[in-house]
Amino acid sequence: DGGITQSPKYLFRKEGQNVTLSCEQNLNHDAMYWYRQDPGQGLRLIYYSQIVNDFQKGDIAEGYSVSREKKESFPLTVTSAQKNPTAFYLCASSIDPQGGTKNIQYFGAGTRLSVL
Amino acid sequence: EDQVTQSPEALRLQEGESSSLNCSYTVSGLRGLFWYRQDPGKGPEFLFTLYSAGEEKEKERLKATLTKKESFLHITAPKPEDSATYLCAVYGGATNKLIFGTGTLLAVQP
Numbered sequence: 022d023g024g025i026t027q028s029p030k031y032l033f034r035k036e037g038q039n040v041t042l043s044c045e046q047n048l049n050h051d052a053m054y055w056y057r058q059d060p061g062q063g064l065r066l067i068y069y070s071q072i073v074n075d076f077q078k079g080d081i082a083e084g085y086s087v088s089r090e091k092k093e094s095f096p097l098t099v100t101s102a103q104k105n106p107t108a109f110y111l112c113a114s115s116i117d118p119q120g121g122t123k124n125i126q127y128f129g130a131g132t133r134l135s136v137l
Numbered sequence: 138e139d140q141v142t143q144s145p146e147a148l149r150l151q152e153g154e155s156s157s158l159n160c161s162y163t164v165s166g167l168r169g170l171f172w173y174r175q176d177p178g179k180g181p182e183f184l185f186t187l188y189s190a191g192e193e194k195e196k197e198r199l200k201a202t203l204t205k206k207e208s209f210l211h212i213t214a215p216k217p218e219d220s221a222t223y224l225c226a227v228y229g230g231a232t233n234k235l236i237f238g239t240g241t242l243l244a245v246q247p
Contacts, residue, residue: 063237128180
C-alpha cells in the first residue's frame with residue numbers, strides 16, 4: 022500500500038533532550054512537509070522540502086531541524102531549544118509543491134509528543 | 138495577510154439533519170482550496186480540491202462549493218460516521234504555502 026508512515030505514534034521527551042520523529046513515504050512524491058497541530062489552532066508549517074538535499078524553514082522553524090538525504094525520508098528533530106514541544110506532529114507529502122492538482126498534500130497518521 | 142476562517146467552530150446535528158460548514162478566505166491569487174477530514178488522533182484525510190469560483194465537487198453525502206470569497210461543505214442526511222473535524226486550507230498568495238483554518242468539529246447524533 023502506498024502511503025506515509027510516521028513513527029513512533031507516541032513519544033516522550035525529557036528536559037534537555039533532542040528527539041527525532043520519523044517520516045517515510047512510498048508515493049514517489051518530491052515534496053515533503055512537517056506541521057505542528059495544537060488545540061484550537063490551524064496546522065502550522067515547521068519545515069518543507071521540495072527536493073532531496075534541500076529544505077526551507079516554515080513559519081515556526083525555531084527549535085527544530087530536518088534533513089532530506091533520501092527522497093522517501095524526511096525526519097524531524099525536536100531540539101532542546103524548543104521550549105514548548107508538546108503537540109501533535111504531522112508529516113505530509115505532495116507530488117509537486119508548485120501548484121495545481123500536483124500540490125495536494127497527503128498526511129501521515131501523526132506523532133504525539135509529550136514532555137516528561 | 139493571507140487568512141482562512143472556518144465557522145462554526147463546532148456543530149451538532151441529528152442523524153439525517155442536513156447542514157453546511159463555511160470556509161472564508163482572503164488570499165491574493167488563489168491556486169487551490171482544499172477540504173480535509175480529521176478523526177481524533179489521526180492525520181487529515183484529503184476530501185476535495187477546488188480551483189475556481191463556481192466549481193463543485195461531490196463525494197457520497199458531501200458536496201463542496203467555491204465562490205471568490207468562501208467555500209461551503211454541504212452535508213446531506215449525515216450519519217454518525219460523518220462525525221469528525223473538517224479542515225479547510227488554501228494555497229496561493231504571497232506565501233506560496235498551504236494555509237489552514239482551525240476546523241469545524243462536527244458531531245452527528247443517532
